[in-house]
Amino acid sequence: MSATVTDTPAADVSAIRTLTLGGALNAGLTDAMRHDDSVVLLGEDVGTLGGVFRVTAGLRDEFGPRRVVDTPLAEAGIVGTAIGMALRGYRPVCEIQFDGFVYPAFNQIVSQLAKLRARSGGHLKFPVVIRIPVGGGIGAVEHHSESNEAYFAHTAGLRVVSCSNPDDAYHMLRQAIECDDPVIFYEPKRRYWDKAEVTRQPSLPLSSAQVVREGDDCTLVSHGPTVATAIAASDAAAEDGYSVGVVDLRSISPLDVDTLRAQASRSGRMVVVHEAPTFFGLGAEVAAAVTEACFYELESPVLRVGSFNMPYPALKVEDEFLPDVDRVLDAVDRALAY
Amino acid sequence: MTTIDPLTAPAIAFPVEPAEEAPIVRLVEPDGSLTAAADDYELDVELARTLYQEMARARRLDTEALSLQRQGELSLWLESRGQEAAQIGSSVALRPTDTIFPSYREHGIGLSRGLPPEAILAQWRGVSHSGWADDHPAHMHITSLVLGTQTLHAVGYAAGIALDDTDEIVAVYFGDGAASEGEVNEALNWAAASSLPVLFVVQNNQWAISTPTSLQMGSPLHRRAAGFGIPSYHVDGNDALAVHLVTSLAAERVRAGNGPALVEARTYRLGGHSSSDDPKRYRNESDVAEWKERDPLVRLERLLRADGTPDDWFRGVDESLEELALEIRRSCRALTASDFDTLFDNVYSEPHPVMERERQEFRRLTGTEVAR
Numbered sequence A: 001m002s003a004t005v006t007d008t009p010a011a012d013v014s015a016i017r018t019l020t021l022g023g024a025l026n027a028g029l030t031d032a033m034r035h036d037d038s039v040v041l042l043g044e045d046v047g048t049l050g051g052v053f054r055v056t057a058g059l060r061d062e063f064g065p066r067r068v069v070d071t072p073l074a075e076a077g078i079v080g081t082a083i084g085m086a087l088r089g090y091r092p093v094c095e096i097q098f099d100g101f102v103y104p105a106f107n108q109i110v111s112q113l114a115k116l117r118a119r120s121g122g123h124l125k126f127p128v129v130i131r132i133p134v135g136g137g138i139g140a141v142e143h144h145s146e147s148n149e150a151y152f153a154h155t156a157g158l159r160v161v162s163c164s165n166p167d168d169a170y171h172m173l174r175q176a177i178e179c180d181d182p183v184i185f186y187e188p189k190r191r192y193w194d195k196a197e198v199t200r201q202p203s204l205p206l207s208s209a210q211v212v213r214e215g216d217d218c219t220l221v222s223h224g225p226t227v228a229t230a231i232a233a234s235d236a237a238a239e240d241g242y243s244v245g246v247v248d249l250r251s252i253s254p255l256d257v258d259t260l261r262a263q264a265s266r267s268g269r270m271v272v273v274h275e276a277p278t279f280f281g282l283g284a285e286v287a288a289a290v291t292e293a294c295f296y297e298l299e300s301p302v303l304r305v306g307s308f309n310m311p312y313p314a315l316k317v318e319d320e321f322l323p324d325v326d327r328v329l330d331a332v333d334r335a336l337a338y
Numbered sequence B: 001m002t003t004i005d006p007l008t009a010p011a012i013a014f015p016v017e018p019a020e021e022a023p024i025v026r027l028v029e030p031d032g033s034l035t036a037a038a039d040d041y042e043l044d045v046e047l048a049r050t051l052y053q054e055m056a057r058a059r060r061l062d063t064e065a066l067s068l069q070r071q072g073e074l075s076l077w078l079e080s081r082g083q084e085a086a087q088i089g090s091s092v093a094l095r096p097t098d099t100i101f102p103s104y105r106e107h108g109i110g111l112s113r114g115l116p117p118e119a120i121l122a123q124w125r126g127v128s129h130s131g132w133a134d135d136h137p138a139h140m141h142i143t144s145l146v147l148g149t150q151t152l153h154a155v156g157y158a159a160g161i162a163l164d165d166t167d168e169i170v171a172v173y174f175g176d177g178a179a180s181e182g183e184v185n186e187a188l189n190w191a192a193a194s195s196l197p198v199l200f201v202v203q204n205n206q207w208a209i210s211t212p213t214s215l216q217m218g219s220p221l222h223r224r225a226a227g228f229g230i231p232s233y234h235v236d237g238n239d240a241l242a243v244h245l246v247t248s249l250a251a252e253r254v255r256a257g258n259g260p261a262l263v264e265a266r267t268y269r270l271g272g273h274s275s276s277d278d279p280k281r282y283r284n285e286s287d288v289a290e291w292k293e294r295d296p297l298v299r300l301e302r303l304l305r306a307d308g309t310p311d312d313w314f315r316g317v318d319e320s321l322e323e324l325a326l327e328i329r330r331s332c333r334a335l336t337a338s339d340f341d342t343l344f345d346n347v348y349s350e351p352h353p354v355m356e357r358e359r360q361e362f363r364r365l366t367g368t369e370v371a372r
Helices: A021-035 A059-063 A075-087 A103-113 A149-153 A166-178 A224-239 A257-267 A282-297 A315-321 A325-336 B045-070 B084-091 B107-112 B117-125 B149-164 B182-193 B221-228 B240-255 B285-292 B296-307 B311-334 B340-346 B353-366
Strands: A017-020 A039-043 A068-070 A091-095 A129-134 A159-162 A183-188 A195-198 A210-213 A218-222 A244-248 A251-253 A270-277 A303-307 B099-101 B170-175 B198-204 B232-236 B261-266
Touching: A017 A021, A017 A166, A021 A039, A021 A059, A021 A166, A021 A183, A021 A195, A039 A075, A059 A068, A075 A091, A075 A103, A075 B149, A075 B182, A103 A149, A103 B149, A103 B182, A129 A166, A149 A159, A149 A183, A149 A251, A149 A270, A149 A282, A159 A166, A166 A183, A166 A195, A183 A224, A210 A224, A218 A224, A218 A257, A218 A325, A224 A244, A224 A270, A224 A325, A244 A257, A257 A270, A257 A282, A270 A282, A270 A325, A282 A303, A303 A325, B045 B084, B045 B107, B045 B117, B045 B240, B045 B296, B045 B311, B084 B107, B084 B170, B084 B198, B084 B240, B084 B261, B084 B296, B099 B149, B107 B117, B117 B311, B149 B170, B149 B182, B149 B198, B182 B198, B182 B221, B198 B221, B198 B240, B221 B232, B221 B261, B232 B240, B240 B261, B240 B296, B340 B353
Parallel strands: A039 A068, A039 A091, A091 A129, A129 A183, A159 A183, A218 A244, A218 A270, A270 A303, B099 B170, B170 B198, B198 B261, B232 B261
Antiparallel strands: A017 A195, A159 A251, A210 A244
16 A cells, blocks of 8 residues: 555644645644544554554654554454543544454444443443545455445444545544544545645534535435545536436435435435445435435435445456446436436 | 474474463462461451451342342343452452443442442343443443453553553453453453553453353463463452452552553352353352352351451341342332433434434334323
């Protein structure tokens, strides 16, 4: 992996800045740590190295090794320790190095972090953020390209969010750190180097979807790395004279059903796009929720575009595995044909 | 491929051999006499009486709770008979402000630290998943049923203590079975690598439900600690005074900033794993009889009587146990589950649309929407 964000500027919330998505995350962490002494970072190689994607670059210099902790190579340990620190009043932000490495921590996330508040009768709170670089398309070896949001979205007690652009990366991370609930925070690793403006104020609450553009013929629903794919598909459809909207979910759990219903009612057709396999995935939940919410407004079934139901393949063939603009347009065509 | 004969291999290529079990620390023999090793040990009678009293309360709680389970008042009870010295001997050696992360069998520690019986019984009656909150002055985290998970929480809590620069320590309890879990080994390694104030207390009761320690591990636990860089104590877990002594030493060592320590208390679960268990299916009655001879409560009583503690004092303890038993039975029967509707409040700290939608659905289904 040669992933470097070298142009990370010092965080400055007083001005609108143009940042890479990775740089915006770095600025978000920096500002959160300046704002609140109880914020601590835990992860493999997050200190001296600044993380394998350099998202935490420079933080150890500013905040020291006690708040930016290079942990042993132990994912269950990272999350389990974060739980203990939260019990002590800290707000840990964990970095899981790659999506496929989160499973050793599954027990601590699903059985402990997610349940402890309910188990305690609502007495305890767990302001723990688990950052996970997610998804494929970067030519990585196996276990480095997975999309596992459905596992965590299926677990009550967790919030699951996914940013698609630098502005959301900054503000959603700040909001996630300030949230008193555990948040699984997905970072689209193939978009780490995308540049855009970061505004001074967040435009939406953490749990809200963003309507990127409204559509009259069909609406694409996506999150994280495939929002850009959806926007490209919408542009291509516009050239053919179709008005195709795009919704960036941002929050996977909870789902912003109100926004989905409004957009599905407007266009009558909805296509969900994500990198994860469609089988038992997020798209199925969106389809069910939208169908229940506005069945009579729909002109076609809600369709899903994702990857195939197989382990993530070797990098030379990942382009055939991942949904692209053509596959999204194919689904839009099928929706329009009803 | 060449085959190397270990007998003719060069002497420089010597392996690091695993070590045998270390000698066990014991102050009191099962007959109540002091061991030869306890020659210069000065018996603290007040301490011995305190330990006896707290252990007797733990024993009575266990006995009453098992009866309540048999009467259908509790759905399940995790038995602790025989482990009172390992539990009370260690917990009394801590400061009251040191935080304890229990597994699920340390009921007596909770009682000793001031948790009311109903707080301990609530989970086993099935009215809630925990009967107390972490901010209770008992300084005790709620139980962990997925084995070993609490060891990492203890490590994180200790990391918080280190950041706060206080002289508190954390004591985390687990058993010989849980020691096989990966997370326990991550916790031992992490605590050692980060030099955190954690005291690991292993109650080796020799059985993980039906699986004996011999199938559980290839090296004694106190030896395994050394492999992590953690000093350990191997103590007779049925000798409350010995457990108290080594835990005091270990705790002060941890408190002084020397990183974690481990106490392996070798004991025996005289009852079943739980009220649902049938230990006759996997262990010999003769083994159990042998361990009954080493009953920690009987041992301490013999010592105290030989030392001159009068009958009156024991009668006083017995009377207080009758009061405790009444309180246990009364408070258990009074425990009721909270209103289901309140459960929707407890999943998330902050407002959540799915919770609100499902709460409304629950109210619609139960016809309670108007009343609220």
